[in-house]
Amino acid sequence: MKISSLQKARYEYQPKLPGMLRHGISDICVKEGSETQSVADQEKIKALFPNTYGKKEITFQKGKNTSVAKKHSVGVILSGGQAPGGHNVICGLYDALKETNPDNVLYGFKNGPSGLIEDDYVVFDDAYINAYRNTGGFDIIGSGRTKLETNEQFEIAAEVCKKHGITAIVIIGGDDSNTNAAVLAEYFAAHNTGVQVIGCPKTIDGDLKNEDIECSFGFDTATKTYSELIGNIERDANSAKKYWHFIKVMGRSASHVALECALETQPNICLISEEVAAKKQSLSEIANYIADSVEARGKKGMNFGVAIIPEGVVEFVPEFGKLIAEINELLAGAKAEAFNALPTWAAKYEFIKAGLTAESFAVFDILPQSIQQQLFLERDPHGNVQVSLIESEKLFSALVKDVLAKRGYKGKFNALHHFFGYEGRCAFPSNFDSDYCYSLGYNAFMLIQYGYTGYLSKVSNLSKPATEWVAGGMPITKMMNIERRHGEDKPVIRKALVELDGAPFKYFEAHREEWSKETCYTYPGAIQYYGPAEVCDLTTRTLALEKGEEI
């Protein structure tokens, strides 16, 4: 196997643990805090989690290790989309486990939660682990999106654990996966399986955070990678002076990624889905807002710009959501056949015009034809519009072009389009994510050793140097509330959206007028793993602002 120079060099990197975990495992003790309550719907959540609800928050500190000495066999699962640092969670877990007792065993279940059900696994050893230290990707064991949520699955999982003598499972995943981890922990506790479950907060989207979890891992590296590219494109725009770049970034529901990239790169425009929803903005309003920037800049001779578009923004435009619902209704069942039978787009267009409300047709009618056709021609197996396929970066540039034409704008407006997502999910983890993930994994084993279950591995105080980080655990139920999902009330971890009165958005709001009219680009450049600390060790602007720090 041929590996790159950087990969070789990164093998040598020793991730930084929180100060309190640096004294060796025999010198880590537990400090229990108060009992916890769920963030909402306490009675309902308590009833659903009788064995794991209300447990105490805990932190680790220096002191004699009082856990019961026994051999541990632990299983680990990667769940959902890739995020930089996943490998290091496993490395930290492995190192803590082997440091405690070389006979301890770590099983890696392959290709996501289904690996546990299918009993498809590897047993890690030093050589295997060493090939993945400080690397990106989830290829160490693969990931998958199977959800563990039925009792049937839990039963099989319990059998698999019993077969291997596994007494703890670590699930590395996002809000859904950690919700399922809590349900699994409750099942295992209720059925006296003796298997603990610990979660680790993963997602590049940044929407798994709350008063306990300061950020999910991978967000730092992914946003740094996107910001590198956006900054490079800004510099190109400012050099060539002839293109507006519309850049879509990943993030279906929350706009944390877009916002962090904006804070890093100071583009002319950045849409925030949560604001679009809160202000009930229409497509025209958004297009006009962007067109204002194009015009103002054009008047100063700056026929170029950069606009960041969060992937999911159109779903947050109320009138667009209504249009989609009407289209899904219009093409439900047999009606789709009638529609499909129409020979030309012109005939289809008339069918659509007759079938939509006047209000929704007006929205439909301002869309560029390519998007119109996409809405009707590319539907999922249930006949529904595939919103995720909509090229919103092209949609907005087309709408802006129309607005400018209607205004009689005489200046130049040439748009180019980009989408950044897959480029950042498997980058080599930044030093921050390398350290944070390794600490999460190491800390997860401490929670296991001390017998906790239904906990999320928690490392906090993250805007400070690692020596000041605080390690501990938080009952997952504390982060839950009841939400309506697919027609059922479900206990779930509340997804963290961008808060419009939070410091990161406030900072953006205070500067965006200037950014839209002037050229205030900043160029972060590529992620650095070496060099001065301020270049290679700082985490996100989002976290700094949330912590009340200056940026």
Add this chain to the structure above:
Amino acid sequence: MKISSLQKARYEYQPKLPGMLRHGISDICVKEGSETQSVADQEKIKALFPNTYGKKEITFQKGKNTSVAKKHSVGVILSGGQAPGGHNVICGLYDALKETNPDNVLYGFKNGPSGLIEDDYVVFDDAYINAYRNTGGFDIIGSGRTKLETNEQFEIAAEVCKKHGITAIVIIGGDDSNTNAAVLAEYFAAHNTGVQVIGCPKTIDGDLKNEDIECSFGFDTATKTYSELIGNIERDANSAKKYWHFIKVMGRSASHVALECALETQPNICLISEEVAAKKQSLSEIANYIADSVEARGKKGMNFGVAIIPEGVVEFVPEFGKLIAEINELLAGAKAEAFNALPTWAAKYEFIKAGLTAESFAVFDILPQSIQQQLFLERDPHGNVQVSLIESEKLFSALVKDVLAKRGYKGKFNALHHFFGYEGRCAFPSNFDSDYCYSLGYNAFMLIQYGYTGYLSKVSNLSKPATEWVAGGMPITKMMNIERRHGEDKPVIRKALVELDGAPFKYFEAHREEWSKETCYTYPGAIQYYGPAEVCDLTTRTLALEKGEEI
């Protein structure tokens, strides 16, 4: 102005000069070599360049500076597309000029060659220059694509130089710009203007190289940036195991960028335009070749892959070139109106079927409809097909899908698409490009000081540490031959295409079978500016192989 941590840190970087230029300007002397001849068409080129043809190649070495002491006023121009390191050429030029005599003046003509004609300039000082050291982009003075090629333009240029007392112009550009630099040098010499012209080899495409110029600047940084992204996507593909990524990279004529990225990342597929042309490959042949990889991998359970597509590849497919020519003919003049008047795509399709030869229609007919429509509906102001707009990454994935369907392939094939170009043209220059560019600029001033004109600033032995680099100059006419351009015989610098018997392609050819069937990805990661030398100082695999080194 807010600048990033990396930009601040990069200001402090001191670019490495070739060893022989490190002793201070008073200790640099000239060693003249043999007289030169153009690479072909010697008599014709000699006749066109009576004053600048046949000059000697020169190198600099340690020794007493024997140039005539005088005040120098120099103008510098950035020409054409951005390439990382352009700013450093200007910084090196400025430093050499000021080190020689603080009264020397450097003018920067704005927004490309037109700045010289329009007398639009800045005068550099320390504060201005220091804000751009080791940064990407051409925003220091902007760039442009105006060509300096008529006597009328040359006359104005001479006047502008005279007005400011400028006695030398440095043109930073690609093969066309340096061709024009040679013509300008000849004009200035023939008209006794006393103005010298020196060129510097720029282009991320890598197609300005020959036995004298080992590589153009920017190629290193741009390919490292694309390789970072391709590697990240490979790791994502290998983790998610469900997508084939079709990645188009910049490079309209030569495939050096695609090839270098392939050497860095070992993807499953990389098309090379020069090979497609040499083997007269058809679209079907290429699609079948990719489909073979999809099938072979699918059989082993690997329903994922990565294919690199050079931007210009379709233009190299003979049958496709013929199709484009026929379409242009079919829609020339009044016929376009008849075509445009047809109400539906179905009617247009029949018109096309009737108008193309059977051979070309067969090619047209295998294209996906979106590409078919693009060919006919999006034409340039002259009515011609806009080949550069063709989304070849989508074209090939669609063709592969069709081939697989025809073969009755039952496996999964889900494609995602990417295009990387603008992401890499303005990155912070790698240490290699920072050093190389600074050296080119510094060296350009040495050529000016010693009275040379019509020379390209030349720094060679680039695969070795900078201390072993060789600085000198080469008459631009040496690199020229006569080519037919727009119906005229023109003296031009021969564009360097990928040589199918060259070491970089041979290496690729020897490995690609294995890469296509197995998963041999390498993950280069982000460009590093700090850290171990093998991580932050190495240049391209292409150059290493060309120099006979192992990779």
